[in-house]
Amino acid sequence: ENVLTQSPATLSLSPGERVILSCRASQSVTSHLAWYQQKPGQPPRLLIYDVSSRATGVPARFSGSGSGTDFTLTISSLEPEDFAVYYCQHRSRSLFTFGPGTKVDFK
Amino acid sequence: EVQLVDSGGGLVQPGGSLRLSCVASGFTFANYAMNWVRQAPGKGPEWVSIISDSGDTTFYADSVKGRFTISRDQSKNTLFLQMKSLTAEDTAVYFCAKGFRGSGGYSAYFDNWGQGTLVTVSS
Numbered sequence: 288e289n290v291l292t293q294s295p296a297t298l299s300l301s302p303g304e305r306v307i308l309s310c311r312a313s314q315s316v317t318s319h320l321a322w323y324q325q326k327p328g329q330p331p332r333l334l335i336y337d338v339s340s341r342a343t344g345v346p347a348r349f350s351g352s353g354s355g356t357d358f359t360l361t362i363s364s365l366e367p368e369d370f371a372v373y374y375c376q377h378r379s380r381s382l383f384t385f386g387p388g389t390k391v392d393f394k
Numbered sequence: 395e396v397q398l399v400d401s402g403g404g405l406v407q408p409g410g411s412l413r414l415s416c417v418a419s420g421f422t423f424a425n426y427a428m429n430w431v432r433q434a435p436g437k438g439p440e441w442v443s444i445i446s447d448s449g450d451t452t453f454y455a456d457s458v459k460g461r462f463t464i465s466r467d468q469s470k471n472t473l474f475l476q477m478k479s480l481t482a483e484d485t486a487v488y489f490c491a492k493g494f495r496g497s498g499g500y501s502a503y504f505d506n507w508g509q510g511t512l513v514t515v516s517s
Contacts, residue, residue, distance in 0.1 A: 318497065318498070321496075321503045323439075325439075330489050330507035330508065330510060331439055333494065336494065336503045337496040337497050337498075340496065340497075374438055376439075376503065376504075378500075378502040381444075381453040382453075383441035383444070385439045385440065387438050
């Protein structure tokens, strides 16, 4: 099983700041890595797939990058609606795994 | 507009059974793999099971293998999850999620989600 770890667990920030979230895999990942955003009481929302492709309707301030075992989600300038928990996710063969998440909250 | 409406959750005793349903609309149901993903209180999502678009291939997380069965009724655009031998560790909100392929040839992501149905296993 390819275990995903995310850091940091929590980030306290202000609107307008640049955010870089990290996701590290225990084994090398092909291109099948995604990022989701989740707000309280809502299901996760797909933001990024295939490492760097934005899902439909996702603002351009969200971008993904990385390769091998190290991946990042960048929010170029934090908007008030971006305060949420972010998860990375990967599929390997018949198993799907999620990282433990990074919470982005108000400073 | 894609809509996924989950239902069937509730309070069940340890060792009991429950059947979840998810009615899909707004897309051609038979063309997409479908999944169940659960989220325990205060925890991150955990993938549970996937069924192929045709329904002839299924996979399960190790934590539910042998206890849960995923199925689909193409005529009713409905996804099911039959759960048995439930334990407290199965307590979670269960989401159905539509599969999304991205650039690959198989469903690797989840691009639409239901609102979830809460399953509580407790005596």
